[in-house]
Amino acid sequence: MTALAASGPVTLTIPVDPVFIRLARLVATGFASQMAATVADLDDVRTVVDELCSLLLAQSGPGDQITITLTADDGVLRATAAAPSRRPWEPDELSEGIVRVLADDYRVDQVDGHVELVVAKSVELPS
């Protein structure tokens, strides 16, 4: 497979339901695999997306949706996970800690009743 220098955006919207997190993980790893990411990075991307969705699940309510947007640019994968914010942002410290360790950059944006979790991760491309 040829590594893609830039790609996306790929957008996935899922109901706020833990059963769909697996789908989000799969799409994210599939996207990262299009960048020819290594197995290690694929695993990290999978875990990061899992934690992002878990963080938003705790923040949302029934009927809400989580939208995940993936882009790739110059070996950096960026993922944005957004959902309505039904309560003050009180993230799970463990989940955020894992995201911070596995991603290169992580930030939380709160706009108009929505919370957006944005991560960037450099993907090691096999030589």
Next chain:
Amino acid sequence: MEPVAGEDLARFRAYRDSPTPEGRNGLVSAHLGLARSLARRFVGRGEPLDDLEQVAFEGLVKAVERFDPDRGSSFAAFAVPTVVGEIKRHFRDHTWATKVPRGAKELSTRITASTEALSKQLHRTPTVAELAEALGVSDDVVIEALEARAAYRPGSLSAPVDREDGRTLGDSLPIDDTGYAGVEARLTVEGLLATLPDRERRILELRYYEELSQDQIAKQVGISQMHVSRLLRRVSDVLAASTYDGVP
């Protein structure tokens, strides 16, 4: 995650001022749940949970020894990077660097062979769960290997077939969505799991989600390994039949 209480910080201060094995062990014991929780996040990457927990515990010990209770952060905030770093090092040193590339190729080959064999046996293509059972790996590992197969396609797929727009043979082929089909199968199976008796469902969860061996499941559930094997086979057959009969 529970915030670190003042009493806990006091214990860390006491340990820093007078480090003893007993003090260290007490602090480690108090935070084993954190290490276990982190280890579970990395299940499915090809290493048994027991091994991951061991590595996480080692990271926890290091975190306990290095934590400064007067620097303003909670122990958890300090420990997560330390423990996760230890787990990632473990994968890098013991798994990713040596096993995965070769293992992925081997698994891909075995999946192809098993798919052919099971297709003849079942008169249909196997589910991800069936492949996983036949290969002795988890569903996720099979899905990953299916996805990874694209990386091992022959280079000739990159040869241009259209000189004008540069399209390649690979571009003209249908997208290999076997992994996505596998996930669909798995999601269906998960719905069917809810219809099983508690013990059978628990056994399947232990096998495929917590990746315990049949021996470990037998000890946990209190039945023989042979009994576990028979139950897994029977339940898999029932689920597979239900899936293909269109039973929700």
